[in-house]
Amino acid sequence: MSGPLLQVKSVETYYGNIRALGGVDVEVNSGEIVCLIGANGAGKSTLMMTICGSPQARAGSVIFEGQDITRMPTHEIARLRIAQSPEGRRIFPRMTVFENLQMGASLDNLKYFDEDVEKIFTLFPRLKERQMQRGGTLSGGEQQMLSIGRALMARPKLLLLDEPSLGLAPLIVKGIFEAIKKLNKEQGLTVFLVEQNAFGALKLSDRGYVMVNGQVTMSGSGKELLANPEVRSAYLEGGRH
Amino acid sequence: MSNMTNKLENAGGDLTARALREAFYAGLISLGLFFLFVGLKSDQNILNELILVQRWGLLAVFVIVAAVGRFFVVAYLQPLNARRKASKDAAATTETREGYIKRNFTVIAGVLLILYPILAVALFGVQGSLKWVDNFGIQILIYVMLAWGLNIVVGLAGLLDLGYVAFYAVGAYSYALLSSHFGLSFWLLLPIAGLLAACWGVVLGFPVLRLRGDYLAIVTLAFGEIIRLVLINWTEVTKGTFGVSGIAKASVFGIWSFDISAPNNFAKYFDLPMSSAYYKIFLFYLILALAALTAYVTIRLRRMPIGRAWEALREDEIACRSLGINTVTTKLTAFATGAMFGGFAGSFFAVRQGFVSPESFVFLESAVILAIVVLGGMGSLTGIAIAAVVMIGGTEILRELTFLKSIFGPDFTPELYRMLIFGLAMVVVMVWKPRGFVGSREPTAFLNERKAVSGSFTKEGHG
Numbered sequence: 133m134s135g136p137l138l139q140v141k142s143v144e145t146y147y148g149n150i151r152a153l154g155g156v157d158v159e160v161n162s163g164e165i166v167c168l169i170g171a172n173g174a175g176k177s178t179l180m181m182t183i184c185g186s187p188q189a190r191a192g193s194v195i196f197e198g199q200d201i202t203r204m205p206t207h208e209i210a211r212l213r214i215a216q217s218p219e220g221r222r223i224f225p226r227m228t229v230f231e232n233l234q235m236g237a238s239l240d241n242l243k244y245f246d247e248d249v250e251k252i253f254t255l256f257p258r259l260k261e262r263q264m265q266r267g268g269t270l271s272g273g274e275q276q277m278l279s280i281g282r283a284l285m286a287r288p289k290l291l292l293l294d295e296p297s298l299g300l301a302p303l304i305v306k307g308i309f310e311a312i313k314k315l316n317k318e319q320g321l322t323v324f325l326v327e328q329n330a331f332g333a334l335k336l337s338d339r340g341y342v343m344v345n346g347q348v349t350m351s352g353s354g355k356e357l358l359a360n361p362e363v364r365s366a367y368l369e370g371g372r373h
Numbered sequence: 374m375s376n377m378t379n380k381l382e383n384a385g386g387d388l389t390a391r392a393l394r395e396a397f398y399a400g401l402i403s404l405g406l407f408f409l410f411v412g413l414k415s416d417q418n419i420l421n422e423l424i425l426v427q428r429w430g431l432l433a434v435f436v437i438v439a440a441v442g443r444f445f446v447v448a449y450l451q452p453l454n455a456r457r458k459a460s461k462d463a464a465a466t467t468e469t470r471e472g473y474i475k476r477n478f479t480v481i482a483g484v485l486l487i488l489y490p491i492l493a494v495a496l497f498g499v500q501g502s503l504k505w506v507d508n509f510g511i512q513i514l515i516y517v518m519l520a521w522g523l524n525i526v527v528g529l530a531g532l533l534d535l536g537y538v539a540f541y542a543v544g545a546y547s548y549a550l551l552s553s554h555f556g557l558s559f560w561l562l563l564p565i566a567g568l569l570a571a572c573w574g575v576v577l578g579f580p581v582l583r584l585r586g587d588y589l590a591i592v593t594l595a596f597g598e599i600i601r602l603v604l605i606n607w608t609e610v611t612k613g614t615f616g617v618s619g620i621a622k623a624s625v626f627g628i629w630s631f632d633i634s635a636p637n638n639f640a641k642y643f644d645l646p647m648s649s650a651y652y653k654i655f656l657f658y659l660i661l662a663l664a665a666l667t668a669y670v671t672i673r674l675r676r677m678p679i680g681r682a683w684e685a686l687r688e689d690e691i692a693c694r695s696l697g698i699n700t701v702t703t704k705l706t707a708f709a710t711g712a713m714f715g716g717f718a719g720s721f722f723a724v725r726q727g728f729v730s731p732e733s734f735v736f737l738e739s740a741v742i743l744a745i746v747v748l749g750g751m752g753s754l755t756g757i758a759i760a761a762v763v764m765i766g767g768t769e770i771l772r773e774l775t776f777l778k779s780i781f782g783p784d785f786t787p788e789l790y791r792m793l794i795f796g797l798a799m800v801v802v803m804v805w806k807p808r809g810f811v812g813s814r815e816p817t818a819f820l821n822e823r824k825a826v827s828g829s830f831t832k833e834g835h836g
């Protein structure tokens with residue numbers, strides 16, 4: 133297919149009168165892992181949510197597989213196979229792990245459920261052990277795994293991950309990053325992720341964007357950004373790594 | 374060992390002192406609480422003047438009951454409970470027998486309910502069974518059904534609806550008006566009443582789509598009041614506060630009638646002595662079937678995509694949308710389905726009373742139904758049924774307590790304290806079981822069940 137899978141063109145998003153995104157351009161090609169880094173409040177989560185149409189962009193356009201989805205309702209965007217593990221995980225707390233995964237597969241009405249749930253359980257064996265436990269009683273890391281697993285159950289073409297490493301132990305973060313890499317390599321899954329853990333994320337990604345105050349100020353390959361002195365001083369040194 | 378008994382004796386002395394102290398406080402508090410409510414009563418004398426009636430005797434009874442009750446709780450009940458807990462921890466033996474009753478609860482309850490009218494007739498005779506079948510059986514089952522219907526909206530979909538009685542009213546008036554104007558039968562009008570109520574559910578659903586929690590509750594409350602006010606003021610159609618009377622009775626699928634003049638009268642047909650008890654027994658089985666239908670549909674829907682979407686909606690609306698669930702249709706179907714069962718119950722109500730008026734559809738009814746859902750544990754059918762038995766059965770028992778007149782004087786009417794006791798019971802239950810009688814949610818999907826369905830899934834799956 134010609135052209136990128138996802139194209140965000142000079143998108144502006146507002147919360148009331150406050151402008152959170154001021155003309156953002158981002159492209160994600162099929163088969164890529166792309167990451168977005170930036171300080172707190174830069175607008176990363178807002179961009180993720182704008183792609184999903186909640187809130188909708190006030191100006192600019194979001195194009196997925198050549199189709200303009202800027203004004204589409206969220207559930208229809210999801211039906212185009214854009215799955216998200218949103219900020220705050222948002223799993224269903226009173227439902228069991230198993231039921232949460234079923235909800236993820238509701239797009240196909242559980243058609244591929246048995247096959248896919250086995251894949252999720254091999255990816256995150258922890259979830260298999262805990263499948264009858266209520267989502268709300270899982271540990272933070274297990275909830276993160278469930279959130280990613282639930283998004284994967286929808287058989288996405290594009291997976292959006294908002295801070296998958298948030299609050300997790302380094303070893304688990306490593307595990308989750310490896311899982312993302314594996315999905316990308318083996319199934320050609322396209323991933324667009326937001327990360328505070330800039331070092332790990334940039335190493336994992338093919339390309340990256342840096343966001344400051346609702347605008348993309350820098351972009352390049354993962355290696356380039358890792359080597360860039362500005363990025364190093366702002367997000368890598370004195371930070372987490 | 375002797376050391377320990379010593380300690381216990383000491384504790385016993387302390388306990389009595391503490392119990393006396395707490396009893397005194399309880400008496401004091403109830404004196405303050407009931408002084409104005411019970412001790413003084415405003416009334417009209419013959420000249421229509423407002424006068425204050427003093428009821429110190431009654432007030433004294435209240436205070437004494439509170440004080441003595443507190444004394445017994447502190448001195449006996451609490452230590453007893455503590456001891457029981459300790460012995461329970463030490464040995465859990467009766468586990469298996471409890472397990473049997475718990476596992477087959479639905480079957481046992483179903484059989485008991487089917488046998489209930491027969492038992493009532495056997496024990497109290499045909500005429501004597503009236504009270505048991507009608508006041509207790511039918512009355513409780515109506516509320517069970519209403520609460521199960523509301524449970525779909527509040528318990529499953531998490532949409533706080535304070536105006537549920539509106540759909541009950543729509544169902545009741547649908548039957549009352551359509552049957553008296555067009556002479557249509559109950560069996561035809563029952564589904565129509567349900568459909569009309571469901572339509573009103575959608576009508577209510579649209580404006581409140583974007584609302585949640587408190588705001589939703591206020592709008593639904595207003596909706597309930599609007600329906601009631603329309604019923605009062607649209608006098609040409611609804612006859613206002615006079616209500617619609619002389620509503621036709623239901624028949625046994627048109628085969629036997631309960632009209633005294635009809636040739637196919639049930640009692641005549643079977644050569645039985647004339648009694649209204651047969652009709653009540655028929656109504657009992659009718660509402661039992663309707664309630665069972667509600668439960669069956671709820672259980673089935675919970676396992677289907679729409680039911681799962683309702684529950685997911687209750688948990689997290691944003692997550693729902695990002696999983697491709699259309700929250701608009703999900704909410705509307707929840708309102709419509711809940712309303713439909715309200716409508717069924719409403720037309721049953723009209724058939725049972727033979728008379729409907731706006732007075733039966735006040736906010737208090739919504740509140741009672743909601744209270745039953747909350748007490749039952751939001752979502753649990755069993756819990757809700759238990760709550761309905763306790764709350765409605767409890768208030769019905771109050772009517773029976775005529776012996777209290779000999780204690781409190783001939784003016785004492787126990788029903789007047791219905792709401793007081795209702796509130797008290799709610800507080801007690803909420804303290805004792807904060808999440809309702811059955812507070813934990815039953816999962817709808819299990820591993821072995823998945824194994825069972827996996828065959829059919831793989832068959833239609835891609836190769």
Ligand SMILES: Nc1ncnc2c1ncn2[C@@H]1O[C@H](COP(=O)(O)OP(=O)(O)OP(=O)(O)O)[C@@H](O)[C@H]1O
Nearest residue numbers: 147150152170171172173174175176177178179219
């Ligand atoms: N619902 C909202 N209403 C008003 N303002 C909002 C809302 N959500 C986010 N904002 C504001 O928009 C800006 C961008 O927020 P966003 O959540 O996108 O930041 P972020 O880059 O994801 O930050 P973090 O790394 O802390 O998650 C912030 O200034 C935030 O205060």
Ligand SMILES: [Mg+2]
Nearest residue numbers: 176177178219
């Ligand atoms: Mg964020």
